Amino acid sequence: MNQPTDRTTGNLPKAELHLHIEGTLEPDLAFTLAARNGVRLPYADTEELRRAYLFEDLQSFLDLYYGLMAVLHTEQDFEDLADAYLARAAAQGVRHAEIFFDPQAHTARGIPIATVVEGLSRALERSEERHGISTRLIMCFLRDQSAESALATLEAARPHLHRITAVGLDSAEVGHPPAKFREVYEAAAALGLRRVAHAGEEGPPAYITEALDVLGVERIDHGLTCMQDPGLVDRLVRERIPLTLCPLSNVRLRAVDVLEDHPLPQMMAAGLLCTVNSDDPAYFGGYVGDTYHAVHEALGLDEEQLRALARNSFTAAFLDDDEERRRRYLAEVDAYRFDT
Numbered sequence: 001m002n003q004p005t006d007r008t009t010g011n012l013p014k015a016e017l018h019l020h021i022e023g024t025l026e027p028d029l030a031f032t033l034a035a036r037n038g039v040r041l042p043y044a045d046t047e048e049l050r051r052a053y054l055f056e057d058l059q060s061f062l063d064l065y066y067g068l069m070a071v072l073h074t075e076q077d078f079e080d081l082a083d084a085y086l087a088r089a090a091a092q093g094v095r096h097a098e099i100f101f102d103p104q105a106h107t108a109r110g111i112p113i114a115t116v117v118e119g120l121s122r123a124l125e126r127s128e129e130r131h132g133i134s135t136r137l138i139m140c141f142l143r144d145q146s147a148e149s150a151l152a153t154l155e156a157a158r159p160h161l162h163r164i165t166a167v168g169l170d171s172a173e174v175g176h177p178p179a180k181f182r183e184v185y186e187a188a189a190a191l192g193l194r195r196v197a198h199a200g201e202e203g204p205p206a207y208i209t210e211a212l213d214v215l216g217v218e219r220i221d222h223g224l225t226c227m228q229d230p231g232l233v234d235r236l237v238r239e240r241i242p243l244t245l246c247p248l249s250n251v252r253l254r255a256v257d258v259l260e261d262h263p264l265p266q267m268m269a270a271g272l273l274c275t276v277n278s279d280d281p282a283y284f285g286g287y288v289g290d291t292y293h294a295v296h297e298a299l300g301l302d303e304e305q306l307r308a309l310a311r312n313s314f315t316a317a318f319l320d321d322d323e324e325r326r327r328r329y330l331a332e333v334d335a336y337r338f339d340t
């Protein structure tokens with residue numbers, strides 16, 4: 001059993017498939033944008049802001065996360081945010097990134113969806129040349145808002161759909177089952193959009209089943225609680241449904257007590273198509289390379305298990321329109337030397 005060296009674990013070539021761009025807003029950039037846009041933040045400085053990052057659960061995180069978005073106003077702000085993420089991701093071996101954004105969190109503050117999509121797209125368009133990262137954009141609906149609001153968001157996104165690959169579903173999970181969004185997912189599918197959804201982060205395994213059966217999703221974001229239902233695990237294995245797990249997020253939001261208790265090794269052993277991702281790295285203590293490193297250290301995943309996670313990330317990526325690229329990325333994973 002080869003144990004990779006600490007130094008190079010995080011540089012393994014990989015795709016990031018579960019990343020909220022608003023969750024990459026680092027305290028330094030938040031204060032820079034606050035000054036640029038004349039926004040007063042309820043924190044004296046970056047240290048005080050960082051000290052607020054002690055979360056009880058998903059909702060306590062979301063309250064801070066939505067609040068800090070008040071600094072994002074212009075296309076330039078969204079471009080700077082995405083460009084800063086891509087630079088950090090490139091330094092941690094990311095070769096392909098499928099990036100979530102939350103339009104309703106911005107339109108509710110009076111920021112037009114065009115500002116958000118065009119600003120993000122400016123960074124994404126230059127990403128390959130600047131950072132060596134190919135990208136896709138995934139538009140998420142906030143599940144604690146109404147189905148009508150989600151439909152209106154899809155309608156408002158119509159002029160921008162050439163920039164958007166898929167729709168997703170995020171925000172407070174418990175009490176907001178996937179079936180509430182049946183109609184908007186049907187409309188998204190009719191528009192040719194791919195479909196994913198957060199399910200089984202804090203919610204029950206039944207939400208995962210519902211996301212598959214009612215929303216027709218191709219991947220499950222998180223999917224952690226599937227382990228409570230052996231029949232569901234069998235199905236996810238049989239149908240090769242990718243799970244975009246976020247172990248550092250699960251610790252910070254108290255879905256697991258400590259990283260050493262994370263069920264990732266058991267999930268891989270069960271044959272689930274697992275990927276690891278960073279979710280909201282500015283808040284949860286690490287980007288995706290740090291996450292690979294952390295699961296190696298805390299869970300003892302060896303070189304071949306880490307390589308399997310990286311392979312899975314490209315297998316699960318929305319690269320069906322560019323299989324040649326997928327093959328190239330997979331070959332990079334296979335050729336990677338952990339000790340160089």
Ligand SMILES: Nc1ncnc2[nH]cnc12
Nearest residue numbers: 020170171172198279280
């Ligand atoms: N971990 C998470 N779960 C649900 N919604 C989110 N939005 C940003 N991060 C999220």
Ligand SMILES: [Zn+2]
Nearest residue numbers: 020170198279
């Ligand atoms: Zn998420």
